[in-house]
Amino acid sequence: MSDKKKEKDAPNPYKETLHLPVTEFPMRASLTEREPQRLAKWEAEGLYQQIQEKRRGSRKFILHDGPPFANGDVHMGTALNKILKDLVVKSKTMLGWHAPFVPGWDCHGLPIEFRVVKESTGLTPVEVRRRSEEYARKYIDIQRNSFKRLGVFGDWENPYLTLDPGYEADIIRVFAKLVEQDLVYRMKRPVLWSYGAGTALAEAEVEYKDKVSPAIYVSFALASANLPAALEGANLVIWTTTPWTLPANLGIALHPDFDYVVGEFTNAENIAARFVVAKSLLNEFATKTGFSLVTELAQMKGREFVGLETQHPFLPRTSKVINGLFVTADTGTGQVHIAPGHGADDYQAGRENGMEILSPVDGRGHYTAEVGLPDLVGKHVFQANEPIIALLTEKGALLARESYAHQYPHCWRSKTPIIFRAVEQYFIRVEQIRSKALEEIDRVKWLPAWGRNRIYGTVESRPDWCISRQRTWGVPLPVFYHADGTPVVSAEVARKVADIIEQVGTNAWFEKSDAEWATLVGLPEGAVKGNDTLDVWIDSGCSHVAVLDRHPELHSPADLYIEATDQHRGWFQSSLMLSVVARGAAPYKSVITHGFVVDTSGKKVSKSDQGNDKNAKPMTADHYYNKYGADLVRLWVSSVDYQNEVPFSEELFQQASESYRRLRNTLRVLLGNLDGFNAAEDAVEADQLTLVDRWILSQLENLKQECREAYDAYDFRKVFVLLNQFCAVDLSALYVDITKDRLYCDATSGLRRRATQTAIHRITDALCRLLAPILSFTADEAWEYLGHQTSVHLEDFPELDPSYVNPEATAAVQELLKVRAVIQQAIEKARQEKRIGSNLEATVELTLPESGFQHPVFEALPTLEEFFILSVLTIKRTDASEPSAVVLESPHQKCARCWKHVPAVGHQPHADLCDRCDEAVA
């Protein structure tokens, strides 16, 4: 090692003559401080409105916002969703479209009502609704602030709310259309019922508690004519923990694939009988009832029993034998008692098998006359278990009884056990719109493509849509009842209701008396309004009517919907169905779905996990934009494959930070090198550009085109990768590194220097535009430092200019890079051996094969030295097949200004300078 290497370099006396990068654009982003300032600036300038004004008249692109529920803070999943939408809106805008974005909120529904009712009991419906609205509006404000803070552009001052009177009126008008098309019917259906509170409950209002119930084995004698010999005189046997539902028994379900044994059984008292029992449960049956199998007469599959009938044990009617996949073999007999009015599976099975929905129980839990047993009428169902068991014993149908401890649902308020009770509900006849809906599915573009199958399967198999809810915080189901209880389900009446609601809101439904309403809608005296509200999926499913059709800036069908994959069954489906009803077509032209946010081990993360796991990471967006900044949240979104589950962790934010720093520092050095450059005066003509300039601008053209295409295909991840690679590889490692020498050391107005500044100017301009949708804050900030007074968000993506596409330069640089790799390896070896430090201390003897590397640049030593960042390069050609390089310590003096070790150093007048620097200083 030379002595001069060890010497501490004296301060460069020529430093003042260098053109080092100068810019106020800070290296440190300080996003959490700067972003709010920029946000305030945008708001003060009315940037969103400016964008709308500027784009008015351009072709329109409508991304319709699916309304998040106005409950809780913005979760990372919600942030992902909104940022994806924003990436679409911003990129479509910069691609030349007019893409207004009207955000919305879903305001009605149980979770809010539940919260309100939990806080204080005994509220009137009007008060529940008042507080629910207050609650919803509070969270709308919270969420709106988060979305804005994340840099999402939209008409935040005029969002759509499903509680707006106009919106509510449109929901009711859609209901009128449903009625008009004869799609609405009324039918009993079992619901979770609290006899203590006298009301229907939702799943969320049920608490599971321990309860001991009587569990009984009951035999049902087969009663069909022409039974197979083995089944003559045989009995099916069911096991149930709700004896009180037996009066409503209308069927017995067997699993189609289970094996059932038909046989002669006897017990300790030598009573013999012929039973059917699931084979796998024979032992349990014997233990519990005392009846053990003596003679097996036959084995049959469950499906072979279908169509038979049994005699009801104490009522004068028969029960149907059916199959059901819900039948299990854990307990009982593999045969399930079916009371369609008292259970969800029972109901489904009952409907599929043409059974009545019998539910002889009133709202207080007492039997009605329908029960068929005079002694039981008026008795509470839980008081009826013993009399029924006694009756079964008397009829000889009771084979065994036991006490059974299990988790049983209880009402969260009255704490009483809940029962399944069938009440009248309203349904949409899906069958009548199904085929049209399926047709429409194939007219929509689904991204990813498998989304088509997902929703198709859902629509294909979905049962009729139950649209009534026994709730308060919702849009009223606009039906009335005559004094005799006859329902009035009328499109005309519904439209009158809608017109009134439009003026005063749905609270009026609850505030005005029945008599007032009857008068208003023209019904005879004595008519009363219904108490049901509409399923909230009707609310959001009407947005294409209540928002797209109503809002002057928007149109229907929308060009695009974007939501998480759960919405195939949810909003995408409800919107499709109601749009088929309202306009005979799908409400969207294309649909994008994204995955759910999962942690790095691939497990889902949800709000509910937060409470249970004390180590759980924060999952609300505010934590992340307050800690890292919105641009980092946005960069994270752009970096993932959103069509799958989206991995999320604090570690990923560290990773995004690294990418961010690279992007930011690249912008910074570009801006710094533009110091003193006036594009209008100093830019050079294209034909004056040097090889590397032509090459980088050709790369830039490529980047522009690929980014445009990726944005157009909603492939933000690809944009992220392209921009990262361009900044890290093409710019940072190559172009900027190579051109430092000319930028810093050449004369201010030197042609090479100006050529590179010209290129850098083009590059920086393009980068700011291409980055704008993703790094909305940072790109705008850099744009400002580029000398612009207005926001980058008012600009288009950079236009393609094919004249800069330069295959010749690209081919040359590709060859140069191959050689560069060889040289760098040789230099690295020398460096590891401590023979040299920086590249400029080396002299490289390059050997090239005779063939290949024929580009004229290989004859231009100064260009090669610059490209490889070397002081001195020599080349010889041999018959070797691959290039090779030998690295020697340079024998030349170091130029005090540019640090190159070249022969020119040592001449007068500046003995410590090379010729180039001598000229530059002069």
Next chain:
RNA sequence: GGGCCUGUAGCUCAGUUGGUUAGAGCACCGCCUUGAUAAGGCGGGGGUCAAUGGUUCGAGUCCAUUCAGGCCCA
């Protein structure tokens, strides 16, 4: 249990119609630089392509099964 989907380096992802030693960025390790400096450059290590079986001259890429995970149902 059913429907739809996913499983490639520590992390996030590329891998065209099956065909040379499976790629990128980040992270990691070592070196250089101190004129992008709470920056920058160079070099390097790292993958049984979830597993098993099959089709094929040849499979990360096709088929089957299994395992793990997600959404929606039951």
